[in-house]
Amino acid sequence: MNRETLPTASAAGQQAPADRTGVALEDVWVYPGDQGKGQAAKPLLQSIRCRIEPNTITLIAGTAGSGKTTLLQTIAGLMPLSRGAVRYGAHSLWEDGNRLHALLHRSIGIVFQYPERQLFADSIEKEFRYSLRPYRLSKAVQAERIDGALRQMGLPTDILSESFLTLSDGQKRKVALATTLATRPTWLLLDEPTAGIDPQGVGPLLRCLKQQKEAADGGVIVVSHDLDTFLPLADRVLILHNGALAAAGTPQELLARPELWLETEIGLPSALQLMAQLREAGTGMGIEGTEDVPLTAEAMADRILGPRERESHGTANPKTAAFDGVRKAESGTGAFGGDYAAESGTAVPSGDYATEHRTATSGEEHAAESPPEASILAAGTSEAKQAGAARMGAAAQLLQQLHPSAKWIVYVLLTAAILMQHSWAGIGVSALLTGSLIILSGVAYRSLLRPAKPFLYFIVISTVVSGITIIFASDSWLPERIYFSTAPASKTFELLVRFLFVMLLGILLAVTTGAKRMQMALEQALSFLERFGIPVAPFAFAATLLMRFLPRLLQEMDRMLIIVQARGKSQAKKGSLRLREIPVFLIPFLLSMMKYAEDLSLTLEARGYQLKRLRREGMARLPWTRREWICIAAGVLLFAVLYMWAL
Amino acid sequence: MENKMKASSIDLQGVSYAAAAAGGTKTLLQETDMHIPKGQWLAIVGANGSGKSTLAKLMAKLYPATTGTVVYSNQPGASYRPFVQIIFQNPDVQMMGETVYEDVRFGLDNYGFPSGEIHGLAMNALDKVGLTALADASPAVLSGGQKQLLQAAGCLAVQPEVLIFDEAASMLDPMSRQRLLQAARSLHVEGTTIVWITQLLDELEASERIVALESGAIVFDGSRETFFYPRSGEVGSACERLGFSPPYAVQLALELMKRGRRLHPLPFSIEELGKAVSAWE
Numbered sequence: 001m002n003r004e005t006l007p008t009a010s011a012a013g014q015q016a017p018a019d020r021t022g023v024a025l026e027d028v029w030v031y032p033g034d035q036g037k038g039q040a041a042k043p044l045l046q047s048i049r050c051r052i053e054p055n056t057i058t059l060i061a062g063t064a065g066s067g068k069t070t071l072l073q074t075i076a077g078l079m080p081l082s083r084g085a086v087r088y089g090a091h092s093l094w095e096d097g098n099r100l101h102a103l104l105h106r107s108i109g110i111v112f113q114y115p116e117r118q119l120f121a122d123s124i125e126k127e128f129r130y131s132l133r134p135y136r137l138s139k140a141v142q143a144e145r146i147d148g149a150l151r152q153m154g155l156p157t158d159i160l161s162e163s164f165l166t167l168s169d170g171q172k173r174k175v176a177l178a179t180t181l182a183t184r185p186t187w188l189l190l191d192e193p194t195a196g197i198d199p200q201g202v203g204p205l206l207r208c209l210k211q212q213k214e215a216a217d218g219g220v221i222v223v224s225h226d227l228d229t230f231l232p233l234a235d236r237v238l239i240l241h242n243g244a245l246a247a248a249g250t251p252q253e254l255l256a257r258p259e260l261w262l263e264t265e266i267g268l269p270s271a272l273q274l275m276a277q278l279r280e281a282g283t284g285m286g287i288e289g290t291e292d293v294p295l296t297a298e299a300m301a302d303r304i305l306g307p308r309e310r311e312s313h314g315t316a317n318p319k320t321a322a323f324d325g326v327r328k329a330e331s332g333t334g335a336f337g338g339d340y341a342a343e344s345g346t347a348v349p350s351g352d353y354a355t356e357h358r359t360a361t362s363g364e365e366h367a368a369e370s371p372p373e374a375s376i377l378a379a380g381t382s383e384a385k386q387a388g389a390a391r392m393g394a395a396a397q398l399l400q401q402l403h404p405s406a407k408w409i410v411y412v413l414l415t416a417a418i419l420m421q422h423s424w425a426g427i428g429v430s431a432l433l434t435g436s437l438i439i440l441s442g443v444a445y446r447s448l449l450r451p452a453k454p455f456l457y458f459i460v461i462s463t464v465v466s467g468i469t470i471i472f473a474s475d476s477w478l479p480e481r482i483y484f485s486t487a488p489a490s491k492t493f494e495l496l497v498r499f500l501f502v503m504l505l506g507i508l509l510a511v512t513t514g515a516k517r518m519q520m521a522l523e524q525a526l527s528f529l530e531r532f533g534i535p536v537a538p539f540a541f542a543a544t545l546l547m548r549f550l551p552r553l554l555q556e557m558d559r560m561l562i563i564v565q566a567r568g569k570s571q572a573k574k575g576s577l578r579l580r581e582i583p584v585f586l587i588p589f590l591l592s593m594m595k596y597a598e599d600l601s602l603t604l605e606a607r608g609y610q611l612k613r614l615r616r617e618g619m620a621r622l623p624w625t626r627r628e629w630i631c632i633a634a635g636v637l638l639f640a641v642l643y644m645w646a647l
Numbered sequence: 648m649e650n651k652m653k654a655s656s657i658d659l660q661g662v663s664y665a666a667a668a669a670g671g672t673k674t675l676l677q678e679t680d681m682h683i684p685k686g687q688w689l690a691i692v693g694a695n696g697s698g699k700s701t702l703a704k705l706m707a708k709l710y711p712a713t714t715g716t717v718v719y720s721n722q723p724g725a726s727y728r729p730f731v732q733i734i735f736q737n738p739d740v741q742m743m744g745e746t747v748y749e750d751v752r753f754g755l756d757n758y759g760f761p762s763g764e765i766h767g768l769a770m771n772a773l774d775k776v777g778l779t780a781l782a783d784a785s786p787a788v789l790s791g792g793q794k795q796l797l798q799a800a801g802c803l804a805v806q807p808e809v810l811i812f813d814e815a816a817s818m819l820d821p822m823s824r825q826r827l828l829q830a831a832r833s834l835h836v837e838g839t840t841i842v843w844i845t846q847l848l849d850e851l852e853a854s855e856r857i858v859a860l861e862s863g864a865i866v867f868d869g870s871r872e873t874f875f876y877p878r879s880g881e882v883g884s885a886c887e888r889l890g891f892s893p894p895y896a897v898q899l900a901l902e903l904m905k906r907g908r909r910l911h912p913l914p915f916s917i918e919e920l921g922k923a924v925s926a927w928e
Contacts, residue, residue: 063820064791169695196817198694199846199891225820228849228895267822270895270917277921297898304924305906514745552739599740602709606733607743607801608757 021089021217023052023075023187028084030074043082044070045243052236057213057220059230059251062240063265068223069113069191071240075221076110076189078562088187089217099571106134107218109185110566113192115176118563119164120587124175127164130584131179134569149182152211154204170198179567181208186218194226206233227269231255232295239264255293271295278304396442398627399512404521406628410635411509415502417642426645427494433638434501443511451507452500459496466492520622541609552596560589654720656685656809656840657706657731661715664701675701677864678714685720685808688831688841690851692891693860702860703813703844707733720808727759732802733811736818738794742786747778750786750797754805772804776830792823799830809840816850828853848886849894852916859889872913876901896920 030045045067052058052075062068073079075086077093077100086093088104095101112118121127128146137145150157153174164172180188193205210233212220224230231237231251239247239254241264247254254260258276261268268276271293294300399407418430438448467489473480513521561577564570564585570578577585659681665672676698683689693699704710708717708731719730732754735741744750751769760768773779776796786794795815802810812831816824832853835841843854851857857874859867867874867885875897877884884901886893893901896917900910908927914920 063822196695196846199848200694202892227821265822266820267825273917274896274899274921277917278924281921281925297895297902300899301902301906304903305908596740599735599737602704603735603741603743605709606707606735607754608729608805609753 022054022219023221024085024087025050025052025075026085026087028074028086029082030070030079031082043243044079045074048074048084048245050238050245050248052219052221054217054219055213055215056235057209057222057230057233059227059234059237060221060223060240061225061227061237061266062246063225066240066264067243068240070243071238072110072189072191072221072223073562075187076108076566077105078110078566102569102571105571106183106569107186108189109180109183109187110189111177111180111191111193112563112566113195114173115180116169116172117592118176118567118588119172120584122163123161124164124167125160127175128160128179128182131183131567135183145182145184149178152181152208153178169196170201173197173201174204177205177208181212185212186215187221188212188215188218189221191223192225193222194224194229202229209233225266227266228271231269231271239266241265251295252292269295271300274300395440399441400514402631403622403624403628404513404517405525406624406631407509407513408521409632411505413635413639414505417639417646418498418501418505420643420646421498422494422646424494426642427497429642429645430498430501434504438504438508441508441512443508447511448504448507452503455500455503459493459500462496463489463493517622524622549596553593556589556592556596560585560592563588654685655682656687656720657681657683658718658720659706659715660718662705662712662717663714664698664705664710665713675863676705679865681858681865681868683809683840683842686835686838686840688835688843688853688855690854690857691842691844691860692846692848692851692857694846694890696862697860698863699844699846699860700813701863703733703811703842706809706842707731707811709733728806729754729758730807731809731811732805732807733813734795734798734802734815736814738791738798738818741798742794745785746783747773747786747789747797748782751801751804754801758805760805768804768806772800775803775833776800777826790823792819792826795819795823795827796830799827799834803834803839807839809842810834811842811844813844814846817845817847824850848891848897851894852896852919859885859891861889871915875915876904876913 025048028045028048029043031043032041048071060068060071070079074081077086080098081094088101088107091101091104093101093104119127121130125146128149129142132142132145146160147157150159155171155174155178159167159171159175164175167175177193188209190209194202197205206229209220209222212218222230222234234251237247237249237251237254238245239260246264247257247260255269255272258268258272261272275293294303414433418433421427421430438445464484467484467486469483469485469488470479471481471483472478564577564581567584568578568581570581659679661678661680662676663674663678664676665674667673679702691699691702701710705712705717742750743753748769751772752765755765755768770779770782773782776799778793778797778800781789781793786797789797798815799810810831812827816827819827828850831841831843835853843850845851851871851874854871857867857869857871858865859874866889869885874885875893884893886897892898894915896914896919900914900920900923903924904910910920910923911926912919912923914923
């Protein structure tokens with residue numbers, strides 16, 4: 001888009017002062033979408049407040065899972081906010097009614113991680129045209145933009161007629177970056193741009209970032225764990241930890257707090273590590289007082305070879321005390337073979353300076369942080385819940401542990417009985433039965449509702465449609481009377497709702513049975529086939545693998561949808577596609593799933609999985625006890641009662 | 648393991664690999680001879696598409712060589728022990744078990760280890776990578792780094808002669824990467840041959856030998872010293888000539904040497920550089 005047409009600060013009715021520039025995040029909270037498995041979801045981002053000034057390069061650092069990618073996508077308008085606001089200048093990115101500010105949306109260019117995997121078109125030129133389409137430029141301007149972007153990335157013009165399939169990964173990445181540059185974004189956002197990059201590609205990338213930094217009213221935001229590359233370039237650094245902003249400042253401000261890098265598990269940038277080590281060795285070459293940490297090799301060499309007379313004096317220097325702490329903590333994290341959780345605990349530096357500057361993360365949270373969910377797992381559910389739901393928990397546990405075959409037999413009995421019901425009373429009993437089983441199982445309603453939702457809609461629509469009665473006038477095509485009659489509607493409802501119960505029970509069976517248990521049960525149930533030389537184990541294993549494939553499929557779909565939304569600058573609700581976007585989505589998606597399948601088969605082979613296994617003694621048989629018999633008896637009893645009822 | 652003689656571990660004899668591609672076949676690895684001594688730490692570096700991952704899969708016999716043969720030295724010991732194990736890039740694809748413990752057992756069960764030994768071997772492997780406390784957790788709750796450590800545990804449990812890390816640290820953050828390297832280092836000390844494949848030169852500090860690939864051919868094969876530091880009379884190191892940018896510690900060391908300082912021994916990590924500089928006095 002043209003920079004001249006950027007929203008000016010004169011627009012009325014905005015809260016922010018009119019002379020504001022840059023990006024402002026005001027108490028931003030983001031919760032996960034519906035992919036969470038019930039329970040109170042942990043926020044992906046919590047209470048993020050910060051400002052990003054124009055004409056700067058901002059680095060967002062944090063460990064995997066700290067929320068840095070989510071933050072970048074939130075700034076790009078690809079994540080709906082649960083609370084708070086994102087402002088560009090005086091304008092809110094989200095206008096009322098959850099619509100993106102169209103002009104702002106088009107002024108943001110985002111480059112995703114592994115951008116070489118987002119290409120889809122049969123020629124590179126089409127790839128550019130697709131990215132430029134939302135900007136409604138004339139052909140001539142488009143050609144000029146494409147040409148400029150290619151030159152900026154050092155790509156030849158004749159690449160335009162080529163297919164991405166013939167390019168190398170390094171070229172693909174440059175092309176993908178160029179398609180974003182061609183839109184002349186005011187703000188350029190990049191997710192791990194150096195991850196997996198060809199070593200020769202780093203130079204052009206950094207040059208491009210420096211150019212972008214000069215864009216009027218715009219700037220660059222980079223998410224990366226490649227600190228050595230980006231710290232010398234960054235004007236400001238945001239450090240994320242567990243979805244919260246742990247610190248923000250210039251690189252030097254944050255380098256003065258070594259404990260920060262260790263507490264957040266990011267690790268020390270090389271320059272800082274060296275400084276700490278030189279100080280520890282007592283060379284007098286460490287940093288003192290308010291001196292800057294030299295970031296480039298040249299500056300560091302100057303520093304090391306510089307005046308030696310700066311002998312360390314004043315042991316009360318806070319910075320030096322902090323470094324002592326760092327060294328101790330470092331040797332702690334370096335210990336290999338210790339308990340992992342305990343290891344991260346030792347990473348808390350000692351020293352007064354460190355405690356003073358400790359971030360919002362409490363010690364407790366920190367100790368549990370390596371595997372955030374692991375501690376939850378170990379400790380079970382929260383105490384409050386535990387007290388209330390002890391009895392229900394027992395039923396849920398029984399449902400989880402019951403032999404899958406027993407569960408299946410009960411399921412078959414119950415569904416048969418439910419399908420037999422023809423009276424409202426029978427349907428009521430079925431509903432009661434289904435409902436109580438769901439409640440007893442303790443399964444999150446959301447995980448049941450999601451797959452059942454389409455069918456629910458289907459029931460509602462079918463019921464309504466079947467209830468609408470149209471009476472035509474005797475000699476005309478015009479309807480004389482339209483009314484809703486309850487009798488056929490209720491008949492349809494009665495017919496369909498039983499299938500809903502059957503479906504819910506089926507989902508319940510799947511949700512309460514882990515993939516592994518399912519596999520073992522299948523192997524056991526079908527083991528008689530092995531006598532006839534039919535290999536059962538591979539079939540059962542394949543079925544389990546398929547079940548693992550599905551969530552992966554959904555995950556990858558979500559990821560691709562976000563990329564499509566970002567490239568198409570569409571206003572459409574997340575998760576819906578326009579017709580012309582189908583190839584944009586489908587081709588990279590299929591390529592990635594093919595890669596996944598290939599990786600999976602390689603892994604299986606590499607880990608010694610053979611079609612005909614030598615022995616499977618390792619797998620304990622699932623126990624079949626009185627518990628199973630009692631459950632089947634209960635199922636038979638229920639079936640008998642319902643059968644009598646239906647008669 | 649018993650005696651550190653220079654017996655070979657893997658021998659590549661005229662190995663090449665070609666795959667079907669649009670309009671015929673494409674050679675991904677040109678005819679290559681390579682000899683990997685037992686107990687060596689070999690690093691293979693190269694840009695995307697240089698053939699380093701293909702080479703790894705050929706070494707693991709996951710791809711059939713188009714020409715030539717991959718020869719494994721005969722190992723003493725139990726026949727069910729696999730000779731090579733390999734850890735791939737994407738930690739999410741590699742999880743096979745429903746708990747951390749089951750995942751480690753996956754390989755042990757598959758290779759048919761005696762059932763009496765399996766539990767002990769699995770727990771021992773988890774202990775070595777520091778995941779014992781998480782044995783009963785679901786792999787889904789692990790971080791990317793922990794997942795790769797779990798893969799390492801699964802591989803070391805079956806006691807292979809050679810362990811290949813095929814860009815295993817490329818999706819990890821620096822601290823997790825250090826932990827994985829640490830795990831490899833302690834296995835190396837115990838005598839395992841390590842093949843570490845990467846395009847990130849920061850991961851090379853423990854390597855004894857570096858092989859660089861370019862368009863499917865070996866363009867460098869030598870020690871760390873000759874890879875990172877120019878030989879006397881030469882301008883620029885092999886590393887720079889090949890277009891790689893050296894890690895921070897080497898960059899700084901080169902800068903100091905350019906200004907007339909001597910560093911002894913030549914440093915490859917921040918730690919070694921710090922020591923060399925501290926020794927100036």
